[in-house]
Amino acid sequence: MCRWIIDTGTALERGANTVLLSSPNRELYKEFLKLQGSNVLYMPIWTDDEIEKCRSQVFPTIDLGLVRALRSRWGNIPRYVLEKAANVSAQHSLDDAISACNWEDMVTCIADPGVAKDVSHKLVHIKVKDDQYDQMITKVASSYVVQKMEAKAGYELVQELQNLIHQSTWAPKIFSAAAGDFFESYTHHCLQHGGFFKVRHLCSSLIEETQQETELMLHLSPEIHEFRKVEDLQQQGIRAYYVSCIDTFPSMDAKLQQPDLLILITIVQMSVVDLIRITAAARRQLSGPKQRLYFSVPSCMFESFKFVDISRDIEQWVLEVPWM
Structure with missing residues (x-):
């Protein structure tokens, strides 16, 4: 069977497997979808390894440090990082x-990339959900974009973020990933500045115990250290704040604060957590006889958040991230 590849042109019915390459703009491919047997598939964002292989073979004169810096701004988009x-x-x-772009433009792009402004696609990327390539989620392009949009929102950020998280409760498949990106950054600001935070001990349904609220005091943490794997972590003192730069799954990522706090930021009720990764981090970093895992959640989830299926030798708590 022959294959015919078209780059945003007019696709006609041919005796061949036809692939139409297009941006998310639905106007460019709506006629193509009327053809018999047509379907929409999504191209995944390049991996770190793919970016590096292309750099070394096609763009060898580009410094690796520059590529990393550009990836931190753009995400893994070869057109701009290479x-x-x-x-x-x-x-x-x-x-x-x-x-x-204003906040409304970004939310529109998250909800439906096909009708959003073209410039919005630089800020919000499509991420393929599985190896069938027929399902996707939308995520903010990078932490740089998150920070810039936060600064642009100014005093209205809290209200905008609350609205986005509210939208993710009734349409989690659409909004939860991007809402998680913004809430994660917001949570860093709160935790890094320290203070007293409301916490609640989580118990399994097999244990009859009153889940009373109490307070946790966090130190101001002026130092921030990024890590990609547990082995990269080093003892930096009690006020060092570790940030994982690994993209685990929508709305959740691991954060570590020295010397005895393991924090997971989430805007959804988890049913299970990556047992191997979390316990490895806990056993390497947490001190004392009791290892504690804190789920940092928005105020609207604090009372309802439930025990998660994870190793029983890690004590579970939920931490309320207040709206400032």
Whole structure:
């Protein structure tokens, strides 16, 4: 069987397997979908390894450090982290897109990338959910974009974030990933500044115990250290704040604060947690006879958050992230 690949052109019915390459703009492929047997599939974002292989073989003169810096801004988009790495105008276009987009534009792009402004697609990326390539979620492109949009929202950030989290409760498949990105960044600000936080001990249904609220005091943590794997962690003192830069799954990522706190940030009720990864981190980093895992959640989830299926030798707590 022959294959016919079209790059955003007009697709006609042919005796071949036809692939139409298109941006998420539905106007570009709606006629194609009318053809018999047509279907929408999503191309995944490049992996770190794919970016590096392309750099080493096609763009060997580009410094690896520059590529990493550009990836932290753009995400793994080869056009901007490789092909246009030295193009000043192209690199400025990300900040131009952030300036041109307001919060409503971003939410529209999260909800339906096919009808969003073209510039919004630089801020929100499609991520494939499984190896069938027919399901996707939308995530914010990078922590850089999150921080810039937070700064742009200013005093209205809390209200906008509350609205986004509310939307994720009734449409989790659409909004939860991006809402988790913004809530994660917001939570870092809260925890890093320290203070007293409301916490509640979580018990399994097999244990009859009153789950009373109490307070947890966190120190101000001026130092931030990123890590990709547990082995990268080092003892930096009680006020070092560790941030995982590994993308685990929507709405959740592991955070560590020295010397005895393991924190997971989430906006959804978890049923199970990556047992191997979490226990490895806990056993390496947590001190004392009791290892405690804190689920950091929005205020609206604090009272209802339940015990999660995880190793019984880790004590579970839920921590309320207050709206400032």
